[in-house]
Amino acid sequence: MINEKLTEIIVDLIHDTAVNLPADVLDGLEGMARREAMPLGREMYSCIFDNLKRAKELNCPICQDTGVLQFFLKAGTRFPYLDDVEDSIKQAARISTKKIPLRPNAVESFDERNTGDNVGSRSPWIEWEMIPGSEDLNIGFYMAGGGCALTGRAKVLMPLEGYEGAVKFVFDAITEWGVNACPPLIVGVGIGACAPSAAALSKKAMLRPIGSHNPNPKARDMEERMKKGLNDIGIGALGMSGTESVQCVNIEYAAHHPATLAVGLSVSCWATRRKSITIKGSGL
Amino acid sequence: MRKIITTSIKDEDIRDLKIGDIIYLNGIAGTARDDGHRRVVEENRLPDFDLNGAAVMHVGPIVKGNKENGYEIVAAGPTTSRRMEMYEREFIEKTGVKMIIGKGGMGKKTTDACKEFGVVHCVFPGGCAVTAAAAVEKVLGVEWEDLGMPEAFWILKLKEFGPLVVSIDTNGNNLFDINGKIFKRKKDMVVDEICKHVHYSHG
Numbered sequence: 001m002i003n004e005k006l007t008e009i010i011v012d013l014i015h016d017t018a019v020n021l022p023a024d025v026l027d028g029l030e031g032m033a034r035r036e037a038m039p040l041g042r043e044m045y046s047c048i049f050d051n052l053k054r055a056k057e058l059n060c061p062i063c064q065d066t067g068v069l070q071f072f073l074k075a076g077t078r079f080p081y082l083d084d085v086e087d088s089i090k091q092a093a094r095i096s097t098k099k100i101p102l103r104p105n106a107v108e109s110f111d112e113r114n115t116g117d118n119v120g121s122r123s124p125w126i127e128w129e130m131i132p133g134s135e136d137l138n139i140g141f142y143m144a145g146g147g148c149a150l151t152g153r154a155k156v157l158m159p160l161e162g163y164e165g166a167v168k169f170v171f172d173a174i175t176e177w178g179v180n181a182c183p184p185l186i187v188g189v190g191i192g193a194c195a196p197s198a199a200a201l202s203k204k205a206m207l208r209p210i211g212s213h214n215p216n217p218k219a220r221d222m223e224e225r226m227k228k229g230l231n232d233i234g235i236g237a238l239g240m241s242g243t244e245s246v247q248c249v250n251i252e253y254a255a256h257h258p259a260t261l262a263v264g265l266s267v268s269c270w271a272t273r274r275k276s277i278t279i280k281g282s283g284l
Numbered sequence: 285m286r287k288i289i290t291t292s293i294k295d296e297d298i299r300d301l302k303i304g305d306i307i308y309l310n311g312i313a314g315t316a317r318d319d320g321h322r323r324v325v326e327e328n329r330l331p332d333f334d335l336n337g338a339a340v341m342h343v344g345p346i347v348k349g350n351k352e353n354g355y356e357i358v359a360a361g362p363t364t365s366r367r368m369e370m371y372e373r374e375f376i377e378k379t380g381v382k383m384i385i386g387k388g389g390m391g392k393k394t395t396d397a398c399k400e401f402g403v404v405h406c407v408f409p410g411g412c413a414v415t416a417a418a419a420v421e422k423v424l425g426v427e428w429e430d431l432g433m434p435e436a437f438w439i440l441k442l443k444e445f446g447p448l449v450v451s452i453d454t455n456g457n458n459l460f461d462i463n464g465k466i467f468k469r470k471k472d473m474v475v476d477e478i479c480k481h482v483h484y485s486h487g
Contacts, residue, residue: 040304043447044409051412064346064359064413101358103346104433114432147364147387147410163482168475175471179460180364180388182410222482229474233467238409239388240449241463271411 002091003084005284009277010092013141014069015100017275018061021052024210025186025272028247032184032237041242048237048270063271066102067143069093069124072207072276076134079281085137086126093118105146135281142207143273151177154190154199154264159256166191166263167226173265174230179239182269185246186210187230190264191253198264205250206266207274212250219251237270288444292337293382295402301450303459307406308446312424312439313339313385317363319435321371323428324378331427331437335379339442342368342386344434346413347423355423357440361413362387365405373397389451389460399456406448419445 021029033045055062071089075082094117096102106120107113118124125144153173157165170189178185188206192198213220226249236242256262268274289297291311301307314335316324323329345360365386368375372384372394382403384390387410398405408416422441429436451459 040306040449043306043449047409047412047415047447051409051415054414054418058414060414061346061359062413063411064344064361064416065363065411066346101346101348103344103359107432114435116432150364150367163484164479167478167482171471171475175464175467179463180366180410182387218484222478225478225481229478232474233470235467238407239460239463241466269411 001084002087003081006081006084006088006279007091007095009279010089010139011096011099013139013275013277014092014096014102017141017143017273018066018100018102019055019059021062021271021273022275025247028210029184029270032244032247036237036243038236038240038242040240041236044237044240061100061102062273063145064103065145065147066105067145067273068105069118070142070144071124071126072140072142073126074129074131074138074140076131076136076281078133078135079137080135081281081284089124089126090119093124137279137281138276139279140207140276141274145269148181148267148269151181151267152199152202152265154195154202154262156195156260156262159259159261161261163222166261167222169263170226170265171229174267175233178235178245178267181267182271183235183239183245184237184270186268186272187226187246187249188266189226189249189251191251191256192262192264193254193256193260194262195264197254198262199266200264201252201254202264202266205252206268208250208252210248214251219253223249223251286444286446289383291339293339294337298382298402298404299454301404301453303450303453303457303462305450306447307450308444309339309383309385309442309448310444311338311442313341313442313445315341315343315345315436315438315440316375317342317344317435318367319431320428320437321368321375325371325374330378333425333427333437333439335381337380337382339383339385340375340379340381341440342384345417345438347433347438355426357417357420357423359413360416360420361411362408364388365390369394376401376403385448389458389464395452395456395458395461398452398454402454404450404454405452407451408446408448416445419443
Protein backbone atom coordinates (compact mmCIF):
# COMPACT_ATOMS: atom_id res chain seq x y z
CA MET A 1 0.00 0.00 0.00
CA ILE A 2 1.20 3.53 -0.75
CA ASN A 3 1.85 5.59 2.38
CA GLU A 4 1.63 9.26 1.38
CA LYS A 5 3.80 10.65 4.17
CA LEU A 6 6.51 8.04 3.55
CA THR A 7 6.33 8.68 -0.20
CA GLU A 8 6.80 12.40 0.36
CA ILE A 9 9.88 11.81 2.51
CA ILE A 10 11.39 9.55 -0.17
CA VAL A 11 10.69 12.10 -2.95
CA ASP A 12 12.49 14.74 -0.86
CA LEU A 13 15.41 12.36 -0.32
CA ILE A 14 15.66 11.67 -4.06
CA HIS A 15 15.49 15.38 -4.87
CA ASP A 16 18.15 16.39 -2.36
CA THR A 17 20.43 13.55 -3.52
CA ALA A 18 20.06 14.54 -7.19
CA VAL A 19 20.90 18.21 -6.56
CA ASN A 20 23.39 18.39 -3.67
CA LEU A 21 26.51 16.29 -3.21
CA PRO A 22 27.14 14.72 0.21
CA ALA A 23 29.54 16.78 2.37
CA ASP A 24 32.37 14.22 2.30
CA VAL A 25 32.28 14.00 -1.51
CA LEU A 26 32.25 17.78 -1.90
CA ASP A 27 35.07 18.29 0.62
CA GLY A 28 37.14 15.66 -1.14
CA LEU A 29 36.60 17.27 -4.53
CA GLU A 30 37.59 20.70 -3.23
CA GLY A 31 40.85 19.29 -1.89
CA MET A 32 41.61 17.50 -5.15
CA ALA A 33 40.88 20.63 -7.17
CA ARG A 34 43.33 22.61 -5.02
CA ARG A 35 46.01 19.97 -5.50
CA GLU A 36 45.52 19.60 -9.27
CA ALA A 37 48.62 20.79 -11.12
CA MET A 38 47.70 20.17 -14.79
CA PRO A 39 45.97 23.04 -16.68
CA LEU A 40 43.47 20.74 -18.40
CA GLY A 41 42.64 19.13 -15.06
CA ARG A 42 42.11 22.54 -13.46
CA GLU A 43 39.76 23.45 -16.30
CA MET A 44 37.75 20.27 -15.60
CA TYR A 45 37.45 21.07 -11.90
CA SER A 46 36.40 24.61 -12.68
CA CYS A 47 33.60 23.23 -14.87
CA ILE A 48 32.60 20.76 -12.13
CA PHE A 49 32.21 23.55 -9.56
CA ASP A 50 30.40 25.82 -12.01
CA ASN A 51 27.99 22.97 -12.64
CA LEU A 52 27.43 22.30 -8.92
CA LYS A 53 26.64 25.97 -8.35
CA ARG A 54 24.17 26.11 -11.22
CA ALA A 55 22.45 22.88 -10.09
CA LYS A 56 21.98 24.28 -6.58
CA GLU A 57 20.65 27.62 -7.87
CA LEU A 58 18.15 25.96 -10.19
CA ASN A 59 17.41 23.09 -7.77
CA CYS A 60 17.88 20.63 -10.62
CA PRO A 61 19.92 17.45 -11.01
CA ILE A 62 23.71 17.79 -11.14
CA CYS A 63 23.95 15.21 -13.90
CA GLN A 64 21.51 14.22 -16.65
CA ASP A 65 22.15 10.60 -15.76
CA THR A 66 20.07 10.39 -12.63
CA GLY A 67 20.81 6.69 -12.68
CA VAL A 68 18.93 3.62 -11.69
CA LEU A 69 17.37 4.35 -8.31
CA GLN A 70 18.80 2.04 -5.67
CA PHE A 71 17.59 1.74 -2.09
CA PHE A 72 19.42 0.05 0.78
CA LEU A 73 17.05 -0.37 3.67
CA LYS A 74 17.85 -1.10 7.28
CA ALA A 75 14.42 -1.83 8.61
CA GLY A 76 13.50 -2.34 12.23
CA THR A 77 11.35 -5.43 12.64
CA ARG A 78 9.01 -3.23 14.68
CA PHE A 79 8.79 -0.41 12.15
CA PRO A 80 5.01 -0.07 11.89
CA TYR A 81 4.79 0.58 8.12
CA LEU A 82 6.97 -2.22 6.73
CA ASP A 83 4.22 -3.33 4.36
CA ASP A 84 4.06 0.14 2.79
CA VAL A 85 7.74 0.61 2.05
CA GLU A 86 8.09 -1.00 -1.39
CA ASP A 87 4.91 0.51 -2.83
CA SER A 88 5.87 3.92 -1.46
CA ILE A 89 9.33 3.72 -3.04
CA LYS A 90 7.79 2.92 -6.42
CA GLN A 91 5.32 5.76 -6.08
CA ALA A 92 8.14 8.12 -5.06
CA ALA A 93 10.05 7.12 -8.21
CA ARG A 94 7.04 7.93 -10.39
CA ILE A 95 6.45 11.30 -8.72
CA SER A 96 10.15 12.24 -8.71
CA THR A 97 10.55 11.45 -12.41
CA LYS A 98 7.96 14.12 -13.23
CA LYS A 99 8.54 16.58 -10.44
CA ILE A 100 12.33 16.96 -10.11
CA PRO A 101 12.54 15.82 -13.01
CA LEU A 102 14.65 12.68 -13.35
CA ARG A 103 15.63 11.07 -16.60
CA PRO A 104 13.56 7.94 -17.18
CA ASN A 105 16.22 5.23 -16.97
CA ALA A 106 14.29 1.99 -16.54
CA VAL A 107 14.44 0.02 -19.78
CA GLU A 108 12.27 -3.06 -19.32
CA SER A 109 14.50 -6.04 -20.02
CA PHE A 110 13.68 -8.19 -23.08
CA ASP A 111 10.92 -5.77 -24.14
CA GLU A 112 13.71 -3.17 -24.47
CA ARG A 113 11.25 -0.33 -23.93
CA ASN A 114 11.84 2.59 -21.59
CA THR A 115 8.99 2.51 -19.05
CA GLY A 116 9.14 6.33 -18.81
CA ASP A 117 8.76 6.55 -15.04
CA ASN A 118 11.82 4.80 -13.58
CA VAL A 119 9.66 1.89 -12.46
CA GLY A 120 10.14 -1.55 -13.98
CA SER A 121 10.84 -5.11 -12.99
CA ARG A 122 12.82 -4.99 -9.72
CA SER A 123 13.29 -1.28 -10.36
CA PRO A 124 13.85 0.79 -8.27
CA TRP A 125 16.31 -1.75 -6.86
CA ILE A 126 15.66 -2.48 -3.19
CA GLU A 127 17.87 -4.34 -0.73
CA TRP A 128 16.54 -5.16 2.74
CA GLU A 129 18.39 -5.70 5.96
CA MET A 130 16.25 -6.40 9.03
CA ILE A 131 17.21 -4.90 12.39
CA PRO A 132 15.70 -6.96 15.24
CA GLY A 133 13.80 -5.00 17.86
CA SER A 134 14.14 -1.59 16.18
CA GLU A 135 11.17 0.66 15.41
CA ASP A 136 13.04 2.76 12.85
CA LEU A 137 13.64 2.63 9.12
CA ASN A 138 16.95 3.80 7.68
CA ILE A 139 16.78 4.46 3.95
CA GLY A 140 20.10 4.54 2.11
CA PHE A 141 19.74 5.84 -1.43
CA TYR A 142 22.13 5.84 -4.40
CA MET A 143 21.72 7.00 -7.98
CA ALA A 144 23.57 4.43 -10.07
CA GLY A 145 24.72 6.09 -13.28
CA GLY A 146 25.55 4.12 -16.41
CA GLY A 147 29.14 5.29 -16.90
CA CYS A 148 30.11 4.14 -13.42
CA ALA A 149 28.29 0.83 -13.73
CA LEU A 150 30.18 0.03 -16.96
CA THR A 151 33.40 -0.22 -14.94
CA GLY A 152 31.91 -2.61 -12.37
CA ARG A 153 32.78 -6.30 -12.46
CA ALA A 154 33.51 -9.40 -10.40
CA LYS A 155 35.72 -12.42 -10.85
CA VAL A 156 36.40 -15.61 -8.94
CA LEU A 157 40.16 -16.06 -8.58
CA MET A 158 41.95 -19.21 -7.54
CA PRO A 159 43.42 -18.72 -4.06
CA LEU A 160 46.99 -19.13 -5.33
CA GLU A 161 46.46 -16.02 -7.44
CA GLY A 162 46.17 -14.31 -4.09
CA TYR A 163 45.40 -10.74 -3.18
CA GLU A 164 47.95 -9.86 -5.85
CA GLY A 165 45.42 -11.17 -8.38
CA ALA A 166 42.69 -9.06 -6.81
CA VAL A 167 44.83 -5.91 -7.01
CA LYS A 168 45.66 -6.60 -10.66
CA PHE A 169 41.99 -7.21 -11.47
CA VAL A 170 40.97 -3.85 -9.99
CA PHE A 171 43.81 -1.89 -11.59
CA ASP A 172 43.21 -3.45 -15.03
CA ALA A 173 39.52 -2.54 -14.91
CA ILE A 174 40.09 1.03 -13.73
CA THR A 175 42.91 1.72 -16.18
CA GLU A 176 40.80 0.37 -19.05
CA TRP A 177 37.37 1.79 -18.17
CA GLY A 178 37.87 4.37 -15.40
CA VAL A 179 38.10 7.40 -17.70
CA ASN A 180 34.50 6.79 -18.79
CA ALA A 181 33.23 6.68 -15.22
CA CYS A 182 33.88 10.43 -14.67
CA PRO A 183 36.87 10.49 -12.31
CA PRO A 184 37.91 11.32 -9.64
CA LEU A 185 36.38 8.01 -8.63
CA ILE A 186 35.20 6.44 -5.42
CA VAL A 187 36.32 2.81 -5.54
CA GLY A 188 34.72 -0.10 -3.67
CA VAL A 189 36.40 -3.51 -3.57
CA GLY A 190 34.74 -6.65 -2.22
CA ILE A 191 36.54 -9.86 -1.25
CA GLY A 192 34.49 -12.99 -0.69
CA ALA A 193 33.64 -16.54 -1.66
CA CYS A 194 31.74 -16.13 -4.92
CA ALA A 195 31.10 -13.52 -7.59
CA PRO A 196 27.75 -12.20 -6.29
CA SER A 197 28.91 -11.85 -2.67
CA ALA A 198 32.15 -10.11 -3.70
CA ALA A 199 30.13 -7.80 -5.98
CA ALA A 200 27.62 -6.98 -3.21
CA LEU A 201 30.46 -6.26 -0.78
CA SER A 202 32.15 -4.00 -3.31
CA LYS A 203 28.97 -1.93 -3.48
CA LYS A 204 28.79 -1.76 0.30
CA ALA A 205 32.43 -0.60 0.33
CA MET A 206 31.76 2.00 -2.36
CA LEU A 207 28.91 3.45 -0.32
CA ARG A 208 31.08 3.87 2.78
CA PRO A 209 32.04 7.47 3.60
CA ILE A 210 35.27 8.91 2.25
CA GLY A 211 37.91 8.85 4.98
CA SER A 212 36.49 5.76 6.69
CA HIS A 213 38.77 2.73 6.95
CA ASN A 214 38.35 -0.99 7.19
CA PRO A 215 38.99 -1.94 10.85
CA ASN A 216 41.22 -4.88 9.81
CA PRO A 217 44.80 -3.45 9.63
CA LYS A 218 45.71 -5.61 6.60
CA ALA A 219 42.60 -4.56 4.68
CA ARG A 220 43.21 -0.95 5.64
CA ASP A 221 46.80 -1.18 4.46
CA MET A 222 45.60 -2.56 1.13
CA GLU A 223 43.04 0.28 0.86
CA GLU A 224 45.77 2.86 1.34
CA ARG A 225 48.23 1.21 -1.03
CA MET A 226 45.60 0.90 -3.75
CA LYS A 227 44.54 4.52 -3.33
CA LYS A 228 48.13 5.73 -3.59
CA GLY A 229 48.77 3.43 -6.55
CA LEU A 230 45.72 4.61 -8.48
CA ASN A 231 46.64 8.22 -7.77
CA ASP A 232 50.20 7.60 -8.97
CA ILE A 233 48.75 6.51 -12.32
CA GLY A 234 47.41 10.08 -12.62
CA ILE A 235 44.17 9.51 -14.51
CA GLY A 236 43.04 13.03 -13.55
CA ALA A 237 39.63 14.66 -13.52
CA LEU A 238 37.47 13.22 -16.32
CA GLY A 239 40.42 11.11 -17.46
CA MET A 240 42.35 14.07 -18.86
CA SER A 241 45.44 12.90 -16.93
CA GLY A 242 46.32 14.86 -13.82
CA THR A 243 47.60 14.82 -10.30
CA GLU A 244 45.22 12.24 -8.81
CA SER A 245 42.63 9.65 -9.89
CA VAL A 246 40.50 8.60 -6.92
CA GLN A 247 38.94 10.00 -3.77
CA CYS A 248 39.32 6.71 -1.91
CA VAL A 249 39.51 2.93 -2.13
CA ASN A 250 37.28 1.14 0.37
CA ILE A 251 37.38 -2.61 0.99
CA GLU A 252 34.74 -4.87 2.56
CA TYR A 253 35.15 -8.60 2.91
CA ALA A 254 33.62 -11.90 3.95
CA ALA A 255 35.38 -15.17 4.72
CA HIS A 256 35.99 -17.11 1.53
CA HIS A 257 35.97 -20.76 0.48
CA PRO A 258 39.34 -22.60 0.63
CA ALA A 259 39.07 -23.09 -3.14
CA THR A 260 38.01 -19.57 -4.18
CA LEU A 261 39.02 -15.95 -3.72
CA ALA A 262 36.41 -13.76 -5.34
CA VAL A 263 36.92 -10.06 -6.00
CA GLY A 264 34.27 -7.49 -6.87
CA LEU A 265 34.63 -3.91 -8.06
CA SER A 266 32.16 -1.02 -7.89
CA VAL A 267 33.08 2.53 -8.79
CA SER A 268 31.29 5.82 -8.51
CA CYS A 269 31.90 9.14 -10.29
CA TRP A 270 32.95 12.60 -9.05
CA ALA A 271 29.22 13.29 -8.75
CA THR A 272 28.58 10.46 -6.30
CA ARG A 273 25.00 10.90 -5.28
CA ARG A 274 24.24 8.96 -2.12
CA LYS A 275 22.30 10.02 0.95
CA SER A 276 20.42 8.38 3.78
CA ILE A 277 17.68 9.22 6.17
CA THR A 278 16.29 7.59 9.34
CA ILE A 279 12.55 7.59 9.88
CA LYS A 280 11.26 7.06 13.40
CA GLY A 281 8.46 4.56 13.50
CA SER A 282 6.76 6.75 16.08
CA GLY A 283 7.15 9.91 14.01
CA LEU A 284 5.40 9.03 10.80
CA MET B 285 39.74 34.49 -26.18
CA ARG B 286 37.45 31.56 -26.73
CA LYS B 287 37.99 29.56 -29.89
CA ILE B 288 34.51 29.14 -31.35
CA ILE B 289 33.52 26.73 -34.11
CA THR B 290 30.23 27.40 -35.89
CA THR B 291 28.01 25.00 -37.86
CA SER B 292 27.75 24.25 -40.70
CA ILE B 293 31.34 23.10 -40.14
CA LYS B 294 33.69 23.13 -43.13
CA ASP B 295 36.91 21.14 -43.42
CA GLU B 296 39.01 24.28 -43.03
CA ASP B 297 37.25 25.24 -39.75
CA ILE B 298 38.62 22.21 -37.91
CA ARG B 299 41.67 21.22 -39.96
CA ASP B 300 44.11 22.97 -37.61
CA LEU B 301 42.59 21.77 -34.34
CA LYS B 302 44.93 19.64 -32.25
CA ILE B 303 44.22 17.16 -29.47
CA GLY B 304 44.05 18.94 -26.12
CA ASP B 305 42.74 22.19 -27.66
CA ILE B 306 39.73 23.72 -25.91
CA ILE B 307 36.95 24.98 -28.17
CA TYR B 308 33.29 26.04 -27.97
CA LEU B 309 30.51 25.24 -30.43
CA ASN B 310 27.86 27.52 -31.90
CA GLY B 311 25.05 26.10 -34.00
CA ILE B 312 23.30 22.81 -34.53
CA ALA B 313 23.75 19.43 -32.88
CA GLY B 314 21.64 16.27 -32.85
CA THR B 315 21.75 13.76 -30.00
CA ALA B 316 22.28 10.07 -30.67
CA ARG B 317 23.27 7.28 -28.32
CA ASP B 318 23.19 3.50 -28.64
CA ASP B 319 19.69 3.17 -30.12
CA GLY B 320 20.09 6.16 -32.44
CA HIS B 321 23.29 4.67 -33.88
CA ARG B 322 21.57 1.30 -34.21
CA ARG B 323 18.73 2.91 -36.13
CA VAL B 324 21.04 4.74 -38.54
CA VAL B 325 23.50 1.91 -39.10
CA GLU B 326 21.61 -1.37 -38.57
CA GLU B 327 18.21 -0.24 -39.79
CA ASN B 328 19.57 2.13 -42.40
CA ARG B 329 17.23 4.97 -41.38
CA LEU B 330 18.14 8.63 -41.20
CA PRO B 331 16.37 11.30 -39.17
CA ASP B 332 14.41 13.82 -41.27
CA PHE B 333 16.66 16.58 -39.97
CA ASP B 334 19.86 16.89 -42.02
CA LEU B 335 22.99 16.59 -39.85
CA ASN B 336 25.43 17.33 -42.66
CA GLY B 337 28.09 19.73 -41.30
CA ALA B 338 26.57 19.64 -37.80
CA ALA B 339 27.61 17.87 -34.60
CA VAL B 340 26.34 14.62 -33.15
CA MET B 341 26.22 14.54 -29.37
CA HIS B 342 26.42 11.37 -27.32
CA VAL B 343 23.93 12.86 -24.90
CA GLY B 344 20.71 11.63 -23.32
CA PRO B 345 19.22 14.80 -21.85
CA ILE B 346 16.58 15.41 -19.22
CA VAL B 347 13.87 17.39 -21.02
CA LYS B 348 10.84 19.27 -19.69
CA GLY B 349 7.75 20.20 -21.69
CA ASN B 350 5.94 18.74 -24.69
CA LYS B 351 5.47 19.07 -28.42
CA GLU B 352 2.61 21.62 -28.13
CA ASN B 353 4.22 24.05 -25.68
CA GLY B 354 7.85 23.44 -26.55
CA TYR B 355 10.69 21.65 -24.82
CA GLU B 356 13.31 22.84 -22.36
CA ILE B 357 16.60 21.09 -21.64
CA VAL B 358 17.15 20.63 -17.89
CA ALA B 359 20.42 18.68 -17.99
CA ALA B 360 22.50 17.54 -20.93
CA GLY B 361 25.93 16.14 -20.08
CA PRO B 362 27.65 13.59 -22.31
CA THR B 363 27.59 9.81 -22.14
CA THR B 364 30.39 7.27 -22.72
CA SER B 365 31.41 7.65 -26.38
CA ARG B 366 33.12 4.28 -26.47
CA ARG B 367 29.75 2.50 -26.50
CA MET B 368 29.17 3.87 -30.01
CA GLU B 369 32.60 2.81 -31.32
CA MET B 370 31.19 -0.12 -33.30
CA TYR B 371 28.90 2.12 -35.38
CA GLU B 372 30.47 5.59 -35.38
CA ARG B 373 32.34 5.27 -38.66
CA GLU B 374 29.21 4.34 -40.59
CA PHE B 375 27.24 6.99 -38.70
CA ILE B 376 29.72 9.65 -39.88
CA GLU B 377 29.57 8.34 -43.43
CA LYS B 378 25.79 8.31 -43.55
CA THR B 379 25.04 11.60 -41.80
CA GLY B 380 27.98 13.84 -42.77
CA VAL B 381 28.52 15.09 -39.21
CA LYS B 382 31.79 16.99 -38.69
CA MET B 383 32.01 16.86 -34.91
CA ILE B 384 31.30 14.17 -32.32
CA ILE B 385 30.73 15.30 -28.74
CA GLY B 386 30.85 12.82 -25.87
CA LYS B 387 32.95 11.74 -22.94
CA GLY B 388 35.97 9.46 -22.67
CA GLY B 389 37.82 8.36 -25.76
CA MET B 390 36.93 6.40 -28.86
CA GLY B 391 38.82 3.65 -30.63
CA LYS B 392 40.83 3.10 -33.75
CA LYS B 393 37.93 2.70 -36.15
CA THR B 394 36.53 6.12 -35.24
CA THR B 395 40.01 7.68 -35.22
CA ASP B 396 40.59 6.44 -38.77
CA ALA B 397 37.18 7.75 -39.81
CA CYS B 398 37.96 11.18 -38.31
CA LYS B 399 41.09 11.33 -40.46
CA GLU B 400 39.36 10.08 -43.60
CA PHE B 401 36.27 12.30 -43.39
CA GLY B 402 37.77 15.31 -41.60
CA VAL B 403 35.87 14.99 -38.33
CA VAL B 404 36.84 15.80 -34.73
CA HIS B 405 35.79 14.04 -31.52
CA CYS B 406 35.48 16.38 -28.54
CA VAL B 407 34.89 15.75 -24.88
CA PHE B 408 32.58 17.82 -22.73
CA PRO B 409 33.33 17.37 -19.00
CA GLY B 410 31.22 14.40 -17.90
CA GLY B 411 28.54 15.07 -15.32
CA CYS B 412 28.51 18.83 -15.92
CA ALA B 413 24.96 18.61 -17.20
CA VAL B 414 23.57 21.92 -15.95
CA THR B 415 26.47 23.89 -17.38
CA ALA B 416 25.80 22.08 -20.66
CA ALA B 417 22.06 22.80 -20.54
CA ALA B 418 22.80 26.52 -20.02
CA ALA B 419 24.53 26.56 -23.43
CA VAL B 420 21.49 25.08 -25.19
CA GLU B 421 19.70 28.07 -26.68
CA LYS B 422 16.73 26.22 -28.05
CA VAL B 423 15.29 22.78 -28.74
CA LEU B 424 14.57 22.87 -32.47
CA GLY B 425 12.79 19.55 -32.54
CA VAL B 426 12.71 15.89 -31.64
CA GLU B 427 12.46 12.70 -33.66
CA TRP B 428 12.35 9.03 -32.69
CA GLU B 429 10.60 9.70 -29.39
CA ASP B 430 9.53 6.06 -29.39
CA LEU B 431 13.08 5.28 -28.21
CA GLY B 432 12.42 7.07 -24.91
CA MET B 433 13.78 10.37 -23.61
CA PRO B 434 17.50 9.50 -23.38
CA GLU B 435 17.68 7.77 -26.76
CA ALA B 436 15.45 10.08 -28.81
CA PHE B 437 17.00 12.29 -31.51
CA TRP B 438 16.94 15.81 -30.03
CA ILE B 439 17.89 18.67 -32.32
CA LEU B 440 19.54 21.46 -30.35
CA LYS B 441 20.68 24.99 -31.09
CA LEU B 442 23.83 25.68 -29.09
CA LYS B 443 25.50 28.89 -27.98
CA GLU B 444 29.15 28.66 -26.95
CA PHE B 445 28.71 25.06 -25.90
CA GLY B 446 31.82 23.99 -24.02
CA PRO B 447 34.49 23.67 -22.85
CA LEU B 448 35.07 20.98 -25.48
CA VAL B 449 38.45 19.27 -25.36
CA VAL B 450 39.54 17.97 -28.75
CA SER B 451 40.27 14.28 -28.18
CA ILE B 452 40.59 13.06 -31.79
CA ASP B 453 41.77 15.50 -34.44
CA THR B 454 41.54 15.33 -38.23
CA ASN B 455 45.13 14.07 -38.45
CA GLY B 456 44.15 10.94 -36.56
CA ASN B 457 45.75 11.85 -33.23
CA ASN B 458 43.91 10.42 -30.23
CA LEU B 459 44.33 12.04 -26.80
CA PHE B 460 42.79 9.18 -24.79
CA ASP B 461 44.78 6.59 -26.69
CA ILE B 462 48.00 8.40 -25.81
CA ASN B 463 46.90 8.87 -22.18
CA GLY B 464 45.73 5.26 -21.96
CA LYS B 465 49.13 3.94 -22.97
CA ILE B 466 50.79 6.08 -20.30
CA PHE B 467 48.26 4.91 -17.68
CA LYS B 468 48.90 1.26 -18.58
CA ARG B 469 52.65 1.62 -18.32
CA LYS B 470 52.39 3.30 -14.92
CA LYS B 471 49.83 0.72 -13.81
CA ASP B 472 52.18 -2.20 -14.37
CA MET B 473 54.84 -0.54 -12.19
CA VAL B 474 52.37 0.42 -9.48
CA VAL B 475 50.77 -3.05 -9.34
CA ASP B 476 54.19 -4.73 -9.04
CA GLU B 477 54.98 -2.51 -6.08
CA ILE B 478 51.65 -3.14 -4.29
CA CYS B 479 51.94 -6.89 -4.87
CA LYS B 480 55.11 -6.98 -2.76
CA HIS B 481 52.98 -6.05 0.24
CA VAL B 482 49.74 -8.02 -0.12
CA HIS B 483 50.94 -11.61 -0.07
CA TYR B 484 48.64 -12.69 2.75
CA SER B 485 48.98 -16.36 3.62
CA HIS B 486 48.42 -18.66 6.58
CA GLY B 487 51.22 -18.69 9.08
